[in-house]
Amino acid sequence: xxVEPLLVTATQRLAAAGVASPxxxxxxxxxxxxxxxxLVLLRSARPNEIQYSAFKALVExxxxxxxxxxxxxxxxFRYVDLEVGxxxxxxxxxxxxxxxxxxxxAKSIDSPVIVDLCTGSGxxxxxxxxxxxxxxxxAVELDEVAFGWAHRNLAGTGVDLRQGDMSDAFAExxxxxxxxVSNPPYIPLDAWESVEAEVRDHDPSLALWSGDDGxxxxxxxxxxxHRLLKPGGVAAAEHADAQGExxxxxxxxxxxxxxxxxxxxxxxxxxxxxxxxx
Numbered sequence: 001x002x003v004e005p006l007l008v009t010a011t012q013r014l015a016a017a018g019v020a021s022p023x024x025x026x027x028x029x030x031x032x033x034x035x036x037x038x039l040v041l042l043r044s045a046r047p048n049e050i051q052y053s054a055f056k057a058l059v060e061x062x063x064x065x066x067x068x069x070x071x072x073x074x075x076x077f078r079y080v081d082l083e084v085g086x087x088x089x090x091x092x093x094x095x096x097x098x099x100x101x102x103x104x105x106a107k108s109i110d111s112p113v114i115v116d117l118c119t120g121s122g123x124x125x126x127x128x129x130x131x132x133x134x135x136x137x138x139a140v141e142l143d144e145v146a147f148g149w150a151h152r153n154l155a156g157t158g159v160d161l162r163q164g165d166m167s168d169a170f171a172e173x174x175x176x177x178x179x180x181v182s183n184p185p186y187i188p189l190d191a192w193e194s195v196e197a198e199v200r201d202h203d204p205s206l207a208l209w210s211g212d213d214g215x216x217x218x219x220x221x222x223x224x225x226h227r228l229l230k231p232g233g234v235a236a237a238e239h240a241d242a243q244g245e246x247x248x249x250x251x252x253x254x255x256x257x258x259x260x261x262x263x264x265x266x267x268x269x270x271x272x273x274x275x276x277x278x
Contacts, residue, residue, distance in 0.1 A: 017063035087145030089207035117182035122150035184217035244270025
C-alpha cells in the first residue's frame with residue numbers, strides 16, 4: 001500500500017479530532033506498526049493488510065484522544081526510553097528542562113545523592129542514572145500502578161525505588177542529600193475544563209490534582225526537601241505556568257531557602273522553581 005495517501009488520510013482524521021500534532025502522530029503510529037523508523041517511512045514502508053488494519057485501529061484510538069504513548073507503549077525522556085501505559089503519568093518535554101537543570105548540578109558533585117519525589121514512570125531517576133555516573137539515586141512513588149511502571153523502568157539500574165508517601169520518605173537520608181527533584185501534581189481542582197483530554201482522561205488523578213490552588217503537593221515538596229537536603233543542597237520542582245510567582249513563594253515564605261528562582265520552559269513560560277537550602 002502507498003504510504004503517503006495513508007498518512008494524509010490519518011492526518012486529516014487526527015486533525016479533525018483536535019490532536020495537536022496530527023502528521024507527526026500518524027507517522028509515529030505507522031512506524032510503530034511497521035517497525036520502520038519514522039524518518040524513512042516514505043521510502044521504505046510497505047504496510048501489509050494486517051499492518052494497515054492495525055494502523056487504522058490505532059488512528060481511531062488516537063482520534064478518541066488516547067495518549068500516543070499509551071498506543072505505542074513507550075516514551076522518550078532526554079536520552080532514555082521508558083515503558084508507559086495506563087495508570088502512569090506520561091513524561092513531558094518540559095520536564096526534561098527540570099531534569100537537565102538538576103543533572104548539570106549533579107555532575108559537579110562527587111558521588112551525588114539524589115532523591116526524586118513523585119517519580120511516576122521513573123523518568124527523572126533513570127535520566128540521572130544515564131547521565132551522571134556514580135550518582136546514588138533514590139526515588140519514591142505513592143500510586144501503586146505508577147510504582148509498577150517505575151519498577152519495570154528502573155529494574156537493574158541500582159536506583160533505590162520505594163512505594164510510599166513523599167512526606168516521610170527516606171528518613172534515614174535526612175540532612176545528607178545533595179539534590180531533591182520533583183515533578184509533583186500541581187493542577188488546581190477547579191481547572192478540570194482547561195486540561196487537555198489526553199491528560200484529564202488518561203493520566204492518573206494522583207499525578208494531576210493538588211488542592212484548591214494547585215500547590216498542596218509543592219508545600220510537601222518544600223518541607224521534605226528541607227528535611228532531606230544537606231546545607232547548600234538544592235531543590236528543583238516543576239509547576240504550572242500560572243504558578244511562576246506562587247510556587248517560588250512556597251519556598252521563600254518558609255524562610256529556609258536562599259537563591260529561590262523560577263525557570264522558564266521551551267516556550268519561555270514559568271515552569272520550575274529552584275532553591276538552595278540555607
